[in-house]
Amino acid sequence: MTFEEFSRRQFLKGSGALVVAFTMAELADKLGIAPETASAQGGNTPQTLDSWIAIGADGDVTVYTGRADMGQGTYTVQYQLAAEELSVPISRIRLVECDTAMTPDQGTSSGSQCHPVNFNHENLAQACATAREALVAMAATKLGASANDLNVVDGVVSHKSDASKKVSYGELIGGKRFDITIKKDAKRKPVQSWTVLGRSVGRVDMPALATGRFEHVHNVRVPGMVHGRMVRPPSIGATVASVDESSVAGMPGNVKVVVKKNLVGVVADKPWQALQAAEKLKVTWNPGTTLPRQSDFYTYLRTHPGRRDAYSVNSKDVEAKLQGATQRVKATYLHPYQMHGSLGSSCAVADVRGSNATVWSSTQAVYPLRSTTAMVLGLQPQQVRVIYARGSGCYGLNGSDAAAYDAAVLSQAAGKPVRVQLTRKDEMAWGENYGLPFVVDQQVGLDAQGNIVAWDYETWSATLGNRPGNNAPGNVASGLLLGFPPQAVQPRTGAPDPQNFDNGSNAVPAYVAGRVGGKNNGTGTVASERVLTHTVPSPFLTGPLRSPARLQNAFAQECFMDEVAAHVKADPVQYRLKHLSDPRLKDVITDAARQFNWDTRPSPKAGNPRTGIATGRGMACVLYEGDNGYVALAAEVEVNQDSGVVRAKRLVVAQDVGPISSPDGLRNQLEGGALQGLSRALGEEVTWDDQKITSVDWATYKTLYVGSNVPAIESILIDRPESEAMGAGETA
Numbered sequence: 122m123t124f125e126e127f128s129r130r131q132f133l134k135g136s137g138a139l140v141v142a143f144t145m146a147e148l149a150d151k152l153g154i155a156p157e158t159a160s161a162q163g164g165n166t167p168q169t170l171d172s173w174i175a176i177g178a179d180g181d182v183t184v185y186t187g188r189a190d191m192g193q194g195t196y197t198v199q200y201q202l203a204a205e206e207l208s209v210p211i212s213r214i215r216l217v218e219c220d221t222a223m224t225p226d227q228g229t230s231s232g233s234q235c236h237p238v239n240f241n242h243e244n245l246a247q248a249c250a251t252a253r254e255a256l257v258a259m260a261a262t263k264l265g266a267s268a269n270d271l272n273v274v275d276g277v278v279s280h281k282s283d284a285s286k287k288v289s290y291g292e293l294i295g296g297k298r299f300d301i302t303i304k305k306d307a308k309r310k311p312v313q314s315w316t317v318l319g320r321s322v323g324r325v326d327m328p329a330l331a332t333g334r335f336e337h338v339h340n341v342r343v344p345g346m347v348h349g350r351m352v353r354p355p356s357i358g359a360t361v362a363s364v365d366e367s368s369v370a371g372m373p374g375n376v377k378v379v380v381k382k383n384l385v386g387v388v389a390d391k392p393w394q395a396l397q398a399a400e401k402l403k404v405t406w407n408p409g410t411t412l413p414r415q416s417d418f419y420t421y422l423r424t425h426p427g428r429r430d431a432y433s434v435n436s437k438d439v440e441a442k443l444q445g446a447t448q449r450v451k452a453t454y455l456h457p458y459q460m461h462g463s464l465g466s467s468c469a470v471a472d473v474r475g476s477n478a479t480v481w482s483s484t485q486a487v488y489p490l491r492s493t494t495a496m497v498l499g500l501q502p503q504q505v506r507v508i509y510a511r512g513s514g515c516y517g518l519n520g521s522d523a524a525a526y527d528a529a530v531l532s533q534a535a536g537k538p539v540r541v542q543l544t545r546k547d548e549m550a551w552g553e554n555y556g557l558p559f560v561v562d563q564q565v566g567l568d569a570q571g572n573i574v575a576w577d578y579e580t581w582s583a584t585l586g587n588r589p590g591n592n593a594p595g596n597v598a599s600g601l602l603l604g605f606p607p608q609a610v611q612p613r614t615g616a617p618d619p620q621n622f623d624n625g626s627n628a629v630p631a632y633v634a635g636r637v638g639g640k641n642n643g644t645g646t647v648a649s650e651r652v653l654t655h656t657v658p659s660p661f662l663t664g665p666l667r668s669p670a671r672l673q674n675a676f677a678q679e680c681f682m683d684e685v686a687a688h689v690k691a692d693p694v695q696y697r698l699k700h701l702s703d704p705r706l707k708d709v710i711t712d713a714a715r716q717f718n719w720d721t722r723p724s725p726k727a728g729n730p731r732t733g734i735a736t737g738r739g740m741a742c743v744l745y746e747g748d749n750g751y752v753a754l755a756a757e758v759e760v761n762q763d764s765g766v767v768r769a770k771r772l773v774v775a776q777d778v779g780p781i782s783s784p785d786g787l788r789n790q791l792e793g794g795a796l797q798g799l800s801r802a803l804g805e806e807v808t809w810d811d812q813k814i815t816s817v818d819w820a821t822y823k824t825l826y827v828g829s830n831v832p833a834i835e836s837i838l839i840d841r842p843e844s845e846a847m848g849a850g851e852t853a
Contacts, residue, residue: 180291187227233848358409446566483512520552554664624747
């Protein structure tokens with residue numbers, strides 16, 4: 122497809138409003154990360170209504186959002202939100218997402234944060250409610266009526282008792298500005314009156330997706346565009362010694378070699394020409410560092426001296442309670458590095474002309490990418506425009522940002538628009554930031570009745586880099602090769618007492634009280650609790666991978682809960698309920714168990730054979746991030762005890778996200794999350810030798826494959842209209 126250039130002035134003239142761009146505010150990062158390299162997650166969200174809503178003379182509505190659809194369906198549900206709150210048909214709305222020249226700065230589009238951020242009482246939802254109230258007030262003045270006597274249908278405000286008295290949105294404000302701020306007290310429509318939200322509607326992007334007309338970033342074409350390929354180091358930490366440009370002299374395609382620090386690439390007229398030149402270019406590299414052995418990497422995590430220690434909770438009586446317990450149960454869980462493994466490799470297009478740059482990227486953070494691309498190019502942020510274009514599906518940090526830096530640097534050197542698409546090997550070995558490896562030690566003390574009286578939880582994980590945020594391009598591979606430092610662990614031994622309760626990484630088990638500051642903040646009943654985390658430097662770049670750290674922690678905690686229940690010969694569901702205090706978390710467990718036809722008994726089932734196929738079941742639950750979505754999952758599994766093959770046959774997932782905006786969208790997230798979790802549990806693992814990553818294709822990085830035996834998945838959607846909207850993208 123050809124990208125049709127249009128000026129911001131022309132676009133805004135058509136929409137009838139002026140939308141300004143906003144700078145990002147820096148937010149503090151997670152514990153152990155230098156504050157000066159903090160990632161921008163929330164942005165510096167504008168409060169002017171005209172930054173969110175514009176109404177044309179024809180009454181059509183343009184909505185601007187800073188939260189991107191990465192494939193999870195938020196594009197459509199934001200249409201539903203605007204249609205519901207503004208009382209306008211979806212067909213008369215246009216949604217513009219994530220363009221630094223047009224849309225509000227909402228920071229990073231994190232998977233499970235997109236729904237609560239825009240669907241509660243701020244940002245897009247509140248902007249729409251404010252606009253509706255303002256329009257009704259204008260109509261009341263124009264019609265000489267009380268606002269309470271007016272009704273809005275399809276963008277037309279009319280008198281409830283005299284339908285001849287009416288005025289359209291276009292007649293009220295078409296082509297003009299609101300010139301007001303978002304009202305915090307503007308009333309959203311009650312859930313009971315919803316006619317668009319809360320229902321499943323056809324995805325507005327699906328016709329284009331199904332017919333190949335949707336413009337992904339891979340399809341963006343700019344006049345005069347050429348193609349780039351990167352030449353990555355042969356080993357981790359290797360640096361450029363020399364580049365022999367004569368090795369590609371005379372090759373077809375007007376080949377240009379670009380070298381900046383340790384970032385090496387070539388530009389040619391066509392993709393195949395660039396690929397051939399990249400393979401032939403002779404680069405001499407200084408050797409990298411020797412990597413820790415994978416065979417004893419978990420020992421490396423435990424014993425690394427440069428760690429940072431932190432308590433999430435610490436009742437300071439755990440040792441005494443364990444000593445006095447009737448029984449103790451211990452277990453250790455290991456979790457490897459894992460990849461996003463996006464099906465399509467990352468791609469970006471950049472057009473750098475003099476002191477201005479435009480970048481098309483599938484980044485989840487257009488404003489932060491604008492800031493860091495400016496750093497990479499030696500420009501100011503206001504000289505860079507970043508336009509979001511959907512890429513291959515990803516929750517977290519695949520190679521999208523790295524490819525954007527690659528394209529920008531090559532374009533600046535070539536003086537032409539450049540498209541870069543990473544190879545499969547480059548995506549897996551040098552494109553993305555891996556999910557964190559974990560070691561988890563757990564120990565509980567039990568009383569004479571088998572109740573848990575103390576829970577001791579200790580983890581070791583490794584990190585290097587993260588999202589680039591506003592000022593840390595070195596957090597991803599291309600920025601690191603350009604000489605920017607990555608976000609690193611700040612060592613600290615001797616953890617201080619926690620001052621606030623924060624379970625954003627789900628390090629605190631669901632079954633403990635979470636007592637900090639004299640208040641129980643958790644979802645459980647176990648009062649004797651200690652959660653100690655150790656963060657150590659990683660040899661590889663890491664970052665958010667769907668449910669970052671939450672998956673690793675919840676996996677270990679829920680497996681352990683099943684083991685403890687089996688040890689005391691208790692039913693796993695009843696044992697969980699016994700140690701929980703949060704009624705909503707209890708409800709999702711109860712609903713999942715009911716749908717599953719759960720047989721109340723201890724596990725494993727008596728009489729299972731010692732050889733051949735054995736069947737089993739499991740239960741797990743979590744309040745995601747401590748406050749962002751309740752979920753429980755029951756699984757029916759069979760194990761071939763002769764071969765070791767594990768097969769999940771049936772999954773039942775119950776989810777409570779508050780008011781449901783789109784049943785189909787929620788169900789899709791539960792099914793997709795469950796399957797990705799299954800893939801990560803059964804096969805995915807990054808591998809390496811003493812120099813480099815060795816899992817570089819689908820043969821060496823093993824995900825669920827096309828044609829895999831996948832389980833039947835049943836979803837239970839619990840609608841709570843009276844509650845706040847929560848996330849669903851990463852819970853299951």
